[in-house]
Amino acid sequence: MIDMQHVNMVYPNSVGALKDINFSVERGEFVFIVGSSGAGKSTLIRLIGREFLPTSGSIRVFGKEITRLRRREIPLFRRSIGVVFQDFRLLEKRTVYDNVAFAMQVVGASPREIRRRVPEALEMVGLAGKAKRKPDELSGGEQQRVCLARAIINQPSLIIADEPTGNLDPQTSLGIVDLLKTINIRGTTVIMATHAKDIVDRMKQRVVVLENGKIVSDEQKGGYSHHAH
Numbered sequence: 227m228i229d230m231q232h233v234n235m236v237y238p239n240s241v242g243a244l245k246d247i248n249f250s251v252e253r254g255e256f257v258f259i260v261g262s263s264g265a266g267k268s269t270l271i272r273l274i275g276r277e278f279l280p281t282s283g284s285i286r287v288f289g290k291e292i293t294r295l296r297r298r299e300i301p302l303f304r305r306s307i308g309v310v311f312q313d314f315r316l317l318e319k320r321t322v323y324d325n326v327a328f329a330m331q332v333v334g335a336s337p338r339e340i341r342r343r344v345p346e347a348l349e350m351v352g353l354a355g356k357a358k359r360k361p362d363e364l365s366g367g368e369q370q371r372v373c374l375a376r377a378i379i380n381q382p383s384l385i386i387a388d389e390p391t392g393n394l395d396p397q398t399s400l401g402i403v404d405l406l407k408t409i410n411i412r413g414t415t416v417i418m419a420t421h422a423k424d425i426v427d428r429m430k431q432r433v434v435v436l437e438n439g440k441i442v443s444d445e446q447k448g449g450y451s452h453h454a455h
């Protein structure tokens with residue numbers, strides 16, 4: 227589903243953020259990306275989302291070389307991926323329902339499909355009773371669940387999440403990761419960058435450790451703790 231070969235990323239005016247990354251993810255996997263601040267986690271996630279191009283190397287997603295996408299193909303590619311952010315990025319003036327419905331409107335879903343699927347997604351994330359609230363009337367964990375509903379509403383086969391629990395307390399964080407795992411079990415590939423050591427240890431999923439822009443460990447059913455931190 228994802229295959230990176232010899233990927234290097236050098237930002238303007240900086241040392242290399244990623245150095246010769248060779249990394250692939252199969253359909254249906256759940257992968258944690260961990261490593262100290264500045265290790266390159268966000269850079270890796272953002273490259274997969276085609277937010278920018280690597281300095282060199284190949285990145286294939288869904289069998290397609292995304293470094294060669296034409297400018298006009300990029301929005302369509304991005305919409306085929308569910309993205310979850312640390313800072314939620316909800317539409318503050320819109321209701322929970324509208325935030326999720328909007329993601330369907332932009333891909334041209336019919337009003338009928340929207341009326342059917344939005345309540346299902348809100349039910350799935352446990353927010354069925356809060357559809358009419360605005361984001362500022364929700365807790366942080368609830369806002370992140372709206373983001374999850376929005377990320378899954380167009381049934382992407384891949385979700386990328388960069389520290390989705392970064393602003394949440396440990397208990398709430400666990401709830402969010404459990405939800406991501408539920409989504410994963412239903413067939414969606416999930417890649418999540420995180421600092422949440424306890425959660426990573428507990429979930430027993432594949433763990434990729436980045437250090438200074440390099441992959442230093444990649445283990446199935448890994449933990450965070452063996453990583454000198």
Ligand SMILES: Nc1ncnc2c1ncn2[C@@H]1O[C@H](COP(=O)(O)OP(=O)(O)OP(=O)(O)O)[C@@H](O)[C@H]1O
Pocket residue numbers: 237238239240242243261262263264265266267268269270
């Ligand atoms: N837009 C940018 N311009 C220049 N350098 C950048 C930019 N973004 C990141 N970097 C540098 O690239 C390296 C990797 O950054 P990145 O954000 O990928 O790390 P990270 O692992 O996500 O860290 P954190 O855990 O703090 O989020 C760091 O040295 C950082 O300073």
Ligand SMILES: [Mg+2]
Pocket residue numbers: 267268269388
């Ligand atoms: Mg980061």
